[in-house]
Amino acid sequence: MDVILSSFEIFLRWDVWVAILIGSVGGVIIGAIPGVGPAVAIAILLPATYSMDPIIGITVLLGIYGSAMYGGAIPAILINTPGTPVNALTTYDGYSMTKDNKARRAITLAYWSSFTGGIFSIIALIFMTSLIAKVAPLFGSRDILMAALLGLVLVVISHRKQTVIAGMLVFFGMFISTVGMESVKYTKRFTFDQSWLLSGFDLITVLLGLFAVSQALILLTGNDKKVPMPSLKGGKHEGFFGFIKYKTVAIISSCMGVIMGIIPGVGEFLAQFFSYNIARGISKKPERFGKGAPEGIIAAEAANNAVPAAAMIPLLALGIPGEALTAMMLSVFYVHSIIPGPDLFENHIDFVYGLYESLFIINIIVMIFLLVATKSLLRIIQIPQRFLGITILGLSFVGVYTLRNSFVDCIMCAFFGIFGYVLKKLDLPIVPIILGMVLGTIMEQKFRASQARIDNLFNYIDRPISGTIFAIIVIALSIHFWVVWRQYKKKETN
């Protein structure tokens, strides 16, 4: 009880409320602009939050992270263009409903589903905290090493039909994290006698390049699409009652979002993919899916909004980010000398509760904002894409230059921007590079730290936790190879 009261003390500060407001409203606006997305926004704002109080900086970014997907549903439903990549599945049924003049109903369904997913995951998080607090301190170096390995394995195999390139990019990310001076023998690694490479590749520089600059370049070299002003017809209540009718779908999808969010490396895409399939499986009219089924919107939106809070679990408890956005969050924690991991739950539990409370309020503020301001938000969708590119490039400068006021950082950022541009043009994934970079560093540290207790390779998995995680890795890989083999056989038969 004392802990909760102490967390309220943090949470009731006026500056925390301002951060919540800016983060949540800003997140919705960013999410509603196709071509920006929370990854770009967080990458840009990350360095700006370094000078802030930890809870303020993290709350702003958390607000953007937690609310962008709410906004992303608006263009997905109205103009068939997802505001954020994870809203892609919403276009299937959302846009079909818009074509049937049920846009308002679809939007309201998306809002309430997102809200349910968001709140459900926070409640799950609060209930699980005591369990996490008990389990997290049991994690030793070998367990964290295995958990990081699990994250990498899952991020690779979750890129369906792109697993090989995802594997290569994970190793590329791991490699670039080794460049520079290493911390044990203080020797140079892959610096090619260049002094500017001694400090290695900064995560923020790489992030900004791969996410923000590359996106700016894609927009700047592309063409503007003419977007007609979408109209919202129908009442809000119709959507709400529709949502109540399918509340079971919302709850199942939220559960799926929480489960998928907790597993490192999986994230929103698989959460909504599974939820969508489950919703179709239990629907009385499965043939409507993809043609304007309300359950389709509910499943996709509830699942993807349940992920952000759940993804905080491996991050806070073990210091292992499950996807690119939580990897960005991790760097904010480090900058403010808050080291996520078992110690956070033992000694700074009030901080953790403060974050949960902020997330809770973020969802409520977003919901109120959307119910009041959706019509005004429609204008944002019409911002010309190439002008957005100029703005993102200008903002990227702030992000990268404020790190060290270094011209070299900007060149590196531009280099990764071009690399990200090529990857995006080829439709290749970027997230594995970031996770490889973050988890690779963690793995190298834990690999070295665990050596004192290692006599042979079996010692890595002879602890209950590391053994269990290893078993999960083996099962996940077995399932993956089995699925690939089955598809191959099926193709051969055809």
Place this chain on the structure above:
Amino acid sequence: MEKKEYQAGNLVFVIIMLLFVSVLLISIPYQTKWFDNVPLVKQPRLWPTFCIVGMTLFSVFYSFQIWQNYKIKGKIQSELKEFQSWAKPFEFVVYFLLYVWLVPLAGYLLSTLLFFFLLTIREGYRTLSMLLISLATGFGIVVAFKSLLKVKISSGAIYEYLPDGWSTFFMIYF
């Protein structure tokens, strides 16, 4: 083996990646150190070697996958056309780096206004309203980050030529 629909440019990409990993593989003995009488896990060479070997294996497998698809659906002309299109963003990268170079000289405010104004013209938005919106956006970014959030951006050399009071004001806020 999984096969993805073939997209032009993949072959060029994988060739570049293969060249890249080959250079890294060759460089391992020169770019990392090996210490005698030091356990394997503490060798600075171990981890980068592991990463490069992993990258190489996946690159080789990916190139095999791409080659299989290229043989069926690829065309060398499309590959070269796609490769040429990768040069398009360099123009904007140059503008970006010029902007970075200009900030310590002309100051954040002036550089940003120039960057937004010129890039807006370059992108073909030449109406007065778009130019004003562009300048307002640039000004808004400077005010939000430099004046309000006080991010660390070096002040422009040009500010030293301003009268004393103005000089300090601009150095702190713009």
